[in-house]
Amino acid sequence: MKGPADMCTERVLVIGGGPAGLSAAQAVSDLGVDVTLVERRSFLGGTPIAENYASLTPFCQPAEEVVGSMVERLKSSERVEVVLDSEVSAFEGEPGAFVARVATPSGERELHCGSVILATGFQHFDPGRETQMYGYYEYPDVIALQDLEAMLKAGRVARPSNGEPPKRVCFVQCVGSRDRQIGNEYCSKVCCGVASKEAIEVREHLPDCEVFIFYIDMRMYGYWENQIYWPAQERHHIQYVKGIISEVLQKGDKLLVRGEDTTMGRPMETLMDMVVLSVGMEPSPGTRAMARVLGVAQNKYGFIESAHPPLDTVSTSRPGVFAAGAALGPADLEDCASGGGAAAARAVSAIRALAAAG
C-alpha cells in the first residue's frame, strides 16, 4: 500500500521573488501546476525594487513599472500562493515528496512540494571590503551603481556632500570583479552595461556634466554594443578611458582619482565631483543560506553550482531542485527570464514524470 510519502506532490516551491523567481513562478502557473513563492522580503520584485533601480538595462524602461507588472500578473494568476516575510528553515525528502519548513511571521509552516526552484539572486559587492582603496565609506561623493540608480529614480542627481549637481562624474569598473585578491576572479557581466546606461541617464539629467568611464575591457556583449555602447559615445559623448584606478582621495571639495591610462601608457590623476563604483555581484545571503538548507553544491564563490553545464543550465547537485538567475552566478535580466522559464519547464516535468510513474 502506498502512503503519502509515495505520492507526488503536484506543487512547485519557488524560493525568491526577483525577476528569475517571478518568471519561474509565472511559467509554472501557466503550465497548470500549483506554485508557492516564498520571499524573505515583505514585497516581490527582488533587487531591482529593493535597491531602487530607476530603469532596466538596456532599454531604460522604468524598473518599477516593468517589474511591477510582472508582480501584478503573477498575483492575479490561478494556482499561485505568495508567502512574504518568510524563509525556508529546513528541507527534506526526495523529488516528488519534499517537505520544506517555512518560518513565517505567523509561525512555522510545513510546505509539501514535488520540486523546487532556487531563485535567491545576488547582492552588490560591498565596496568597502578589504583591498578596495576607493573611499566608499569615507567620502560622501563616492557612491555605487545602485546609489546612483536611486538618485536617478528620485529624479535628482546631486553630490551627497553638498547637494549640488556634479560637473564631472566618473565610473570605476570592475569593483569587486576580476579581482583575485578579494577572491572574485569572475566578471560580473552586467556592470559595463549598467554603468553605461546610468552614464547616459546622467548626461540626460545634466547635459553640462562630463561623464567618464574607466574600464579594463568594455564588455558590451551581443546587442548591448549597438543598443548602449555606440549611442553612449556618439550621441551622449560619454568618455571611455581604458585604465585601472588604484585609489580615490579627497582633495579640497573634489575627489582625486589616481590610476593608469592604459592606452596612453601613463599614470593619470584627475579631479571629479562624484565617483561611481561599478560594484559586481556576489551571492546573496539568501543564496548562501538556501544552498546550505537545501543541501545543494555551491561553487567556490558561494553561488549555486550548475550540475551539467553548458547545455543544462538549471540543474543543481540535488535531483528535483533547480536554480535560475543570479543565484547561479552573474546574470543579466534576460538570463533571469530565460532561466526562470527553463527551470519552470524542468520543475513541472519532474513532477509530471513522477506523478505518471506513481
Add this chain to the structure above:
Amino acid sequence: MKGPADMCTERVLVIGGGPAGLSAAQAVSDLGVDVTLVERRSFLGGTPIAENYASLTPFCQPAEEVVGSMVERLKSSERVEVVLDSEVSAFEGEPGAFVARVATPSGERELHCGSVILATGFQHFDPGRETQMYGYYEYPDVIALQDLEAMLKAGRVARPSNGEPPKRVCFVQCVGSRDRQIGNEYCSKVCCGVASKEAIEVREHLPDCEVFIFYIDMRMYGYWENQIYWPAQERHHIQYVKGIISEVLQKGDKLLVRGEDTTMGRPMETLMDMVVLSVGMEPSPGTRAMARVLGVAQNKYGFIESAHPPLDTVSTSRPGVFAAGAALGPADLEDCASGGGAAAARAVSAIRALAAAG
C-alpha cells in the same frame, strides 16, 4: 457547432534542430505535449555538428558526444517526431490552430500545430565579404574559427599550405562584428571565449607553438573570465594583444599581420604561420527564410526581433510563435539551452490556455 478550426491542436512545431531546438523539443516532450521538429539538414545537432566543432566552450567537452547525447535522448522520448531534410514552405492560421506546409523528401505535407518555436540559429560571418582585408580566400593559411575547430576535431593542427605544424598562430577578433561598415554593429558575444578555448587547445596540441590573440576588448563575461581567460594566460601562456588588425598579406611562406598595438600605441607588423579569423554570427538563411514564411518581425540585422525584452526573451511579433537561441541574435550555448526551455514552457502554456478556453 465547433469545426476543426476552433479546436486547439495539442502539438508544438519546433523549427531547427541545433542546441536551442533540441532543448526546446525535449522540454515540450517532457511536459507531455506532442512535438514535431523540422530540420532542413539530414541530421540533428545544428552548427556544432555541421561545422565540426571539436569541443564546447567553456569546458571543452567533446561537441559530438554532448550534442549527440541530446539527440539520442530526444529521439527516444515519447511524443517526438523528427522530420529531416525538410523545410516549412508556408504557414497560416492562429494560435492553437496553425497549419504549416512542410516540403519533405517524400513530398509536401501539412502539419497542424498549436504553437511554434523558431530555433533556426546563425551562420558564421563570411570573412571574404566586402571590406575585410584578411585574405581568407586568397591565402590558404588564413582560416576561420570553425576551420580550426575541424582541425582540432580531426586531431591535427597543420598549415593548409604545407601540412606542417605552425610555429606562430594568431587569432584576429571581431571579424564581422562591431563593424559599422559591413552593417554588423553588434558584438557576436561568443568569439572571445571560443577563440581563447581554441588557443588553449592549439597550445595543448603543439606546446612549442606561440599563440597570440589580437582583440579590441576581451569579452569574457561571467565565469568565462575565470574558466578560460585566467588559465589561458597563466597556464597556457596565450599572448593577448589589444590591437586592431588592418590587413593580412603573404610574405614568403609566412603571413604578415599588420595593424596597431593599442596598448603600446604604435603600428605593428608581425609574421605568422597561420591566422585564425574570429568570425561573428549572422542570421542563418533558415532564420531569414522562416521569419518571412512565418511572418515574424526581424531586426535590422535580420535576426528575429524580441517582442518584449528584456524580461520576456522568447516572444516574437506573432502570437503563438516563439523563438530561442541564436535565431534571436548572438547567443552562447547556455543562452540556447535556457531559451529553448523557456520557449517550450511558453509554447506549451499557450496551447494549454487555448485548450482550456476551447
